[in-house]
Amino acid sequence: MSNQKQIQWFPGHMTKAKRQMEENLKKVDFVIEIRDARIPFSSKNPMLENLIQNKPRLIILSKRDKADPKASDLWKKALEKENCTVLTLDLIHDSYFKVLVEKANEICSALIEKQKRRGIRPRALRAMVCGIPNVGKSTFINTLAKRKAAMTADRPGVTKSLQWIKLSSSLELLDTPGVLWPKFDDQDIGIRLALLGSIRDEVVNIEELAMYACKWCLDTKPGLLASIYQVDETTPWQTLENIARKRGYLQKGQIDENRLVRSFVKDIREDKLGPLTWELPDDQ
Numbered sequence: 381m382s383n384q385k386q387i388q389w390f391p392g393h394m395t396k397a398k399r400q401m402e403e404n405l406k407k408v409d410f411v412i413e414i415r416d417a418r419i420p421f422s423s424k425n426p427m428l429e430n431l432i433q434n435k436p437r438l439i440i441l442s443k444r445d446k447a448d449p450k451a452s453d454l455w456k457k458a459l460e461k462e463n464c465t466v467l468t469l470d471l472i473h474d475s476y477f478k479v480l481v482e483k484a485n486e487i488c489s490a491l492i493e494k495q496k497r498r499g500i501r502p503r504a505l506r507a508m509v510c511g512i513p514n515v516g517k518s519t520f521i522n523t524l525a526k527r528k529a530a531m532t533a534d535r536p537g538v539t540k541s542l543q544w545i546k547l548s549s550s551l552e553l554l555d556t557p558g559v560l561w562p563k564f565d566d567q568d569i570g571i572r573l574a575l576l577g578s579i580r581d582e583v584v585n586i587e588e589l590a591m592y593a594c595k596w597c598l599d600t601k602p603g604l605l606a607s608i609y610q611v612d613e614t615t616p617w618q619t620l621e622n623i624a625r626k627r628g629y630l631q632k633g634q635i636d637e638n639r640l641v642r643s644f645v646k647d648i649r650e651d652k653l654g655p656l657t658w659e660l661p662d663d664q
């Protein structure tokens with residue numbers, strides 16, 4: 381197996397996006413931070429804390445349908461304990477316009493009160509939608525707008541520039557490109573982000589992702605791989621080899637390692653192993 385290499389990914393458009401987000405921050409009343417419900421810790425952008433300063437914030441845990449529902453409840457409670465407002469959503473299928481407007485009004489109640497006191501008719505609330513690549517920022521906006529206002533795709537780095545979308549007389553949203561931070565101190569964070577599609581496959585080692593995922597399944601969910609693939613669970617690499625043999629991923633009698641690791645990572649991304657959450661809050 382190859383040595384672990386440190387995943388670093390901070391292409392040019394992200395530096396620009398970060399600067400544009402800073403510039404636009406003064407135009408918004410609150411920030412909507414989208415994180416992936418399968419990795420609410422790893423998909424939190426540490427740069428964001430600094431960037432958004434004291435703007436009110438709503439956290440959305442996206443891809444609810446791909447995460448373990450019990451873990452999502454634990455995460456919601458843990459984040460609420462830190463005084464965050466949290467919504468856990470399937471951004472494609474849930475209908476959440478009403479609840480979003482309610483939460484927006486709650487979060488911005490001080491501003492709304494101030495406007496009322498001054499006799500100003502409350503204007504539409506404005507929010508910047510932020511998050512790392514591929515968490516569903518543009519999907520969120522499109523579902524709310526009921527049209528394809530923003531481009532989406534299942535790969536990181538789709539949105540390249542900032543775009544305002546007026547949803548109604550009460551809410552306007554600013555779509556932003558996904559931003560990562562320059563260096564991951566914790567190797568596991570980079571691997572989880574890559575495994576679930578927030579870092580381009582071109583810059584990561586797929587074999588390392590497959591090994592990590594297999595080991596995680598064996599340690600955390602014993603019996604899961606045995607039941608999904610009908611194989612014996614042994615060491616991570618042997619278990620992967622068992623899957624390859626079962627699936628017939630062979631080339632001239634040898635295991636086709638490339639096909640094996642790619643198909644295993646694909647299975648995970650497509651939820652073939654069922655809904656999984658890869659990390660729990662600290663106190664669990």
Ligand SMILES: Nc1nc2c(ncn2[C@@H]2O[C@H](COP(=O)(O)OP(=O)(O)OP(=O)(O)O)[C@@H](O)[C@H]2O)c(=O)[nH]1
Nearest residue numbers: 443471514515516517518519533534537538539558
């Ligand atoms: N199953 C599921 N898929 C989702 C959900 N939200 C988004 N997706 C999918 O995730 C992929 C990425 O969605 P985008 O909306 O393009 O993500 P983004 O955050 O705008 O990504 P960048 O612009 O690259 O930063 C797309 O294939 C969406 O269909 C969700 O709640 N559930």
Ligand SMILES: [Mg+2]
Nearest residue numbers: 517518538539
């Ligand atoms: Mg986007």
